[in-house]
Amino acid sequence: MEWLVPFILTVITASTPLLLAASGELITEKSGVLNLGVEGMMLVGAIAGFAVTASSGSAILGIVAAVIAGVLMSLIFAFLTLTLMANQVATGLALTIFGIGFSALVGSKFVGFAIEPLPGLSIPGISAIPVVGPILFGQDFLVYLSIAAVFGVGWFLAKSRAGLVLKAVGDSHHSAHAIGYSVIKIRYLATMFGGAMAGLAGAYLSLSYTPMWAENMTAGRGWIALALVVFATWRPGRLLAGAYMFGLISVMQLHAQGAGIHVPSQFMSMLPYLATIIVLVIISSDRAKIRLNAPACIGQAFRPAH
C-alpha cells in the first residue's frame, strides 16, 4: 500500500493545472466566447511566473505575474474577436501558436535555472497524519485554489445574479442586448477570467509541478482543458470529476511503466487524447444534454442590429 499515497499525490498534481485552466475556460465559454488559445495563455503564464520568481526570488510575485500575463494574452484575443469581430476559432489557434513561440523566446534565457518549488501546507501534527495528512493537508495553495475555483464557479453560475446574466449573454446575445445588458463588456470580463485562470495553470506547472522552465512544457494540457469543458457539458461538478479522471489517466502511464507493464509509452501518452475523443463522441450523441447546458451563441460574433 505504500505506493498509494504517492500515487494519489501525483494524480492531484497532474489534475490541478487542468482544473484551473478548465474552470476559467468554462466561464469564458458560458458567455459565448470560444477561446482556443488556452495552451498559449498557459505557456505565457508559465514563463512569466517562472521568470519573475527566478529573478525576484518571490513565488507570490511570480504567480501574480503569471495571472497578469494570462490576462494580457486574453485581452489580445478579446480585442481581436470582440471589438474587431475576428473569427474566434482562427484567432484562438493563432493565440496558441503565438504563445508557444513567445514563451520559448523569452524562456531561452531561463532554461536550466532552478527554483524552490512552491511550499506545501504544513500544519504541525495534522500534516503528518499518515495517508490523510499529506493528501489533504500537505498540498501547495494552488491545489486548494483549484478546488475552490471550481466550487466558486459552480456557485457563481447557479446562484448569483451576475452568473445568470453571464449565462443569458451566452444563450442569446441579441435578447440580452435588447434587455439592456452590455454583451461585449460581459464577454471581455469572462474572457479575462479565462486568461487569468490559464495563467495560474501555467504558473502551477512551472513553479510547482516541475519547478523549471522547458520549452512547450504544457505539452497539450491546454487542449485537454478545452476538451474537458465540453466533456463536462459545461457543468462545474463534472469538470471536477473529469479533471481528476484525466489526471489519473496521465499518471497511470508513468506508473504502468514504473511497474514494468509492457505497454508502449506512446500508447499511454495518447490515452488522455483518445479518451477525450471517445467522450466527445458519446456526449455529442445526446443532443438534449448539450442543448440544455451548452451556450447557444458560442463562437458567434455579436453585432448589435439596428
Place this chain on the structure above:
Amino acid sequence: MTGDAGAEAMKGNAPAQLEVRGVTKAFPGCLANDDISFRIEPGEIHALLGENGAGKSTLVKIIYGVLQADQGDLIWEGKPVTIHSPHDAREMGVGLVFQHFSLFETMTVLENIALAMNDVRDMAVLRQKVIEVEKTYGLPLDPDRHVYTLSVGERQRIEIVRCLLQNPKLLILDEPTSVLTPQEVEKLFETLRRLADEGCAILYISHKLHEVKALCQRATVLRGGKVVGGCDPREETAKSMAEMMIGQKLVAPDRGKQREFGDVRLDVTDLSLISDEQFGTHLKNINLQVRGGEIMGVAGVAGNGQNELFQALAGETEHEAAPDSIKIDGKSVAHFGPRRRRRLGAAFVPEERNGHGAVPDMSLSENGFLTAFRRMALAARGLIREVPTRSFADNIIKTFDVRTTGSGAEAGSLSGGNLQKFIVGREILQDPGVLVISQPTWGVDAGAASAIHQALLDLAAKGTAVLVISQDLDEIFAICDSVVVMSEGKMSKPRPMADVSIEEIGLLMGGLHDLEADATPANDTAEVGGRVGQA
C-alpha cells in the same frame, strides 16, 4: 393630422405620458426616423402603423433606450428626459414586449423574468410577485418551467408579466399578435384594455389593421421614417389605413373566375415522421390532397409541425419506410431527395429566405441557377451557361418587379420583401406542377405581398397545385380555396374556404382536432365554433 389635433385639444394642457418631439435618427445610408412627433396620453391605447422599414422599430428602440436619437426630445410626463439604456427606461416606467421575444430558451420562466428586472434581491419574493401578477391579470404560467417547453403564446405571457411587474406607465407592444391564435389575441386585448383603464398608456405596433381598429383609440402612421398622418382607427376602415401606410391605392388580389380543379397532383397519405430535432414536432398521420388549380392553405400557430411538414414535402427529410406517403402527380416520392422531386415538376419556397431559400453571399443569378439549372437548362456538360443564367435572373427581376441593382447583386443585400419576390419568382417561372410555399409574405410589405398573392393565384389558374403554409389567417382567407389546420403535428380535415369561419379555424389552431379525430361529422366542429363565436 386632424385626429391628433382633436385629441390634444380635448386633453387641454395636461402633460402627455410621453411626447416624442422631432426625433431624428440616421443610419449609414438611411434616415430611419425623420423629425417624428406625436404624443401618448395616460390610459390611451395608441397605434403606431407603418410598413416594414417605416421606422417603427427604430423609434421603439429610441424610446426604450436601446438607441439614442440624433436629434429631438422625449418628454415624459411634461419633463424632457434622456434615456441612456433600457435600464433607465424601466426605471421611468416604460415596459416593452418585444416582437421577436427576448427570451432565453434554456432558462426557467422565473430566471427570464429576473433578468429583465432592475432590482432583484430575493428570488423567493420575486416568485411571489410573479404569481400575484399572474392571478390578477389571468395569465397562468409556471415559474419553474423552462422556456423551450412553452408554446409561443405562453412565451409572450412571460414578456407581459415581466413588464407588468415593473408597474409600467407606458407599455409598448411590438407586433404582439403575429404568433397568437384569434382566441389568444382576444385574451391579450382584455388584459390591455384593463391596463389602460388603470391609467397605463399603451403604444401598440401592428400591421394587422382590423386588430388596431378593435383595440386602439388613436393611430400615428409612419412611412419612410416620417409621420404621414394620424387617425382614429375606429372611424377608418382597414383598407383606408392600409392605403395611408403604403401611400397608394391598395388593389385586392384578383381571384379570377371560379377555377376548375383538375386531378390530384400532390397527394399525402398517412404521413408520420418522428422529428430528430430536440424540440421538434412529430408529424402524425398527415393526409391531404391538392388538385391542379387548387390553392390549399395550412393554418396553425408556429411550431405545430409546419416546418417538419415543409421539410418532409420538400424532401429535406427523406422517408425510406413508406415511399407511398407522398405522391407527386401519382409518383411515390417520399424516399426521394429534393432534386429528384424537383425533376418531377415540384418547387419549394421555404420560410427562411437568407440561408435556406437563397445563399446570401451569392449573386441573384447564381441563386437563380441553384434551383433552376435543370428545368431551365442553365448548365451544359457540367459548366454554367452564363448568358441564359443571367437572362433567367433578369427575367425574374423584371416580371416580379424586384428592386435591386441587377442580377449581379448579392441576395443578402436585398430587403426581405424584394428577396422573397425573387425567390417566389424563381420557382414560379420554372412553371412547376406542384408548389409548396411556406409563409409567402412573412415580413413583406403590403405592396409586395399583394404582388406575391396575385402571382400565386395566376399560377393556380394555369393548373398548378399550390400548398400555402401560413400563420397569417388573412392571407389564407384572401387566396386559398380550401384550408387545413395543423396542431401538435396533427392535421384537420380539408375544408372549403367558403364554409369555414375564422373562429372555427382559431379553435382548430388551439388544438380541438380531437373532436374531429373521432370521425365526427364536420358540422360538429362548426357548431362548437358557432357557440364560441356567439359567446
